[in-house]
Amino acid sequence: MTLRFVTSNPHKFREAERILKGFGVNIRHAKLSYPEIRGDNPAEIAADSARKLKGKVKPPFFVEDTGLFVDGLNGFPGAYAAWVLSKIGLRGFLRLMKGVRRRDAVFRTAVALFDGKRVVVFKGEAKGRIAPSERGKGGFGYDSLFVPEGSRKTFAQMVEEEKDAVSHRRKALERLAHYWRN
Amino acid sequence: MTLRFVTSNPHKFREAERILKGFGVNIRHAKLSYPEIRGDNPAEIAADSARKLKGKVKPPFFVEDTGLFVDGLNGFPGAYAAWVLSKIGLRGFLRLMKGVRRRDAVFRTAVALFDGKRVVVFKGEAKGRIAPSERGKGGFGYDSLFVPEGSRKTFAQMVEEEKDAVSHRRKALERLAHYWRN
Numbered sequence: 001m002t003l004r005f006v007t008s009n010p011h012k013f014r015e016a017e018r019i020l021k022g023f024g025v026n027i028r029h030a031k032l033s034y035p036e037i038r039g040d041n042p043a044e045i046a047a048d049s050a051r052k053l054k055g056k057v058k059p060p061f062f063v064e065d066t067g068l069f070v071d072g073l074n075g076f077p078g079a080y081a082a083w084v085l086s087k088i089g090l091r092g093f094l095r096l097m098k099g100v101r102r103r104d105a106v107f108r109t110a111v112a113l114f115d116g117k118r119v120v121v122f123k124g125e126a127k128g129r130i131a132p133s134e135r136g137k138g139g140f141g142y143d144s145l146f147v148p149e150g151s152r153k154t155f156a157q158m159v160e161e162e163k164d165a166v167s168h169r170r171k172a173l174e175r176l177a178h179y180w181r182n
Numbered sequence: 183m184t185l186r187f188v189t190s191n192p193h194k195f196r197e198a199e200r201i202l203k204g205f206g207v208n209i210r211h212a213k214l215s216y217p218e219i220r221g222d223n224p225a226e227i228a229a230d231s232a233r234k235l236k237g238k239v240k241p242p243f244f245v246e247d248t249g250l251f252v253d254g255l256n257g258f259p260g261a262y263a264a265w266v267l268s269k270i271g272l273r274g275f276l277r278l279m280k281g282v283r284r285r286d287a288v289f290r291t292a293v294a295l296f297d298g299k300r301v302v303v304f305k306g307e308a309k310g311r312i313a314p315s316e317r318g319k320g321g322f323g324y325d326s327l328f329v330p331e332g333s334r335k336t337f338a339q340m341v342e343e344e345k346d347a348v349s350h351r352r353k354a355l356e357r358l359a360h361y362w363r364n
Binding site for chain 2: 035036037038039073074075076077078080083084086087088092095096098099
């Protein structure tokens with residue numbers, strides 16, 4: 001049975017395709033944008049989106065929501081990370097971070113699968129901190145600013161295998177793959 | 183018939199009560215928070231909220247949504263103005279504005295009335311610019327940073343009558359009052 005990933009973000013699709021392939025799961029792209037609820041919790045947002053896509057996308061399918069929560073900004077930009085980036089860019093985000101001491105941050109991903117019967121949510125997170133300036137050319141979104149715990153490189157400075165080894169998205173997708181294959 | 187204003191924000195309620203009283207309309211406070219859709223358009227957000235509150239609040243009632251759209255930030259913080267403020271505060275917002283040349287901004291309010299039969303939306307906007315630092319003690323939200331066109335004072339430096347004379351919220355509520363009384 002083909003598993004569909006519903007997303008309008010080609011970067012997310014390519015990353016998920018690569019990661020899931022490593023766990024023996026092939027996926028197809030259902031390129032679709034859909035409205036999301038407001039909220040601070042990627043798990044609630046992804047679950048809500050999966051429920052609303054029932055009847056619109058052929059199951060089994062999954063959706064993904066990722067947020068970036070910065071301690072010194074009370075969790076901003078949170079689940080609005082992508083929207084904030086589209087408005088103020090990484091340069092705006094760095095202006096906002098100027099002088100912020102608590103640069104610890106966490107990426108949180110939630111994947112919500114609808115298998116035709118019910119919605120199941122898988123989560124993954126990566127702790128780290130926000131670098132003082134952009135570094136690296138890989139990845140997308142905030143990757144050039146995020147240094148995961150235990151590393152000195154940003155996600156954007158890593159080769160794919162390095163990023164996947166510690167990333168929030170890999171953790172969530174690995175949980176999905178285990179569930180899916182059992 | 184009592185008109186209810188559904189809001190969890192006491193500042194908004196007091197301001198609306200004062201403004202509508204001036205147009206001969208008395209309102210009551212339905213203190214309630216409710217989920218809002220994501221979006222850039224206060225009119226769509228308010229209309230959606232009014233529809234979802236049918237059956238939960240006794241009609242006639244209205245809801246209000248206000249956004250602040252800054253030109254030099256591609257419309258950020260937009261309809262998320264209140265949420266952004268709760269996270270990064272006016273100090274964070276001012277860091278973000280540092281060096282931004284196009285400081286023109288617009289406040290947009292939409293009021294959605296459910297009269298028991300249908301939802302009607304009333305809009306109001308106020309153009310102005312973002313001041314380089316906070317000024318004044320009145321108002322709430324971004325008022326201490328917003329200088330409306332034709333003035334040198336921020337909303338927070340004005341007495342209530344001055345603010346109401348030019349404010350986005352007064353314009354939308356005046357339209358509501360005219361509709362309601364006819």
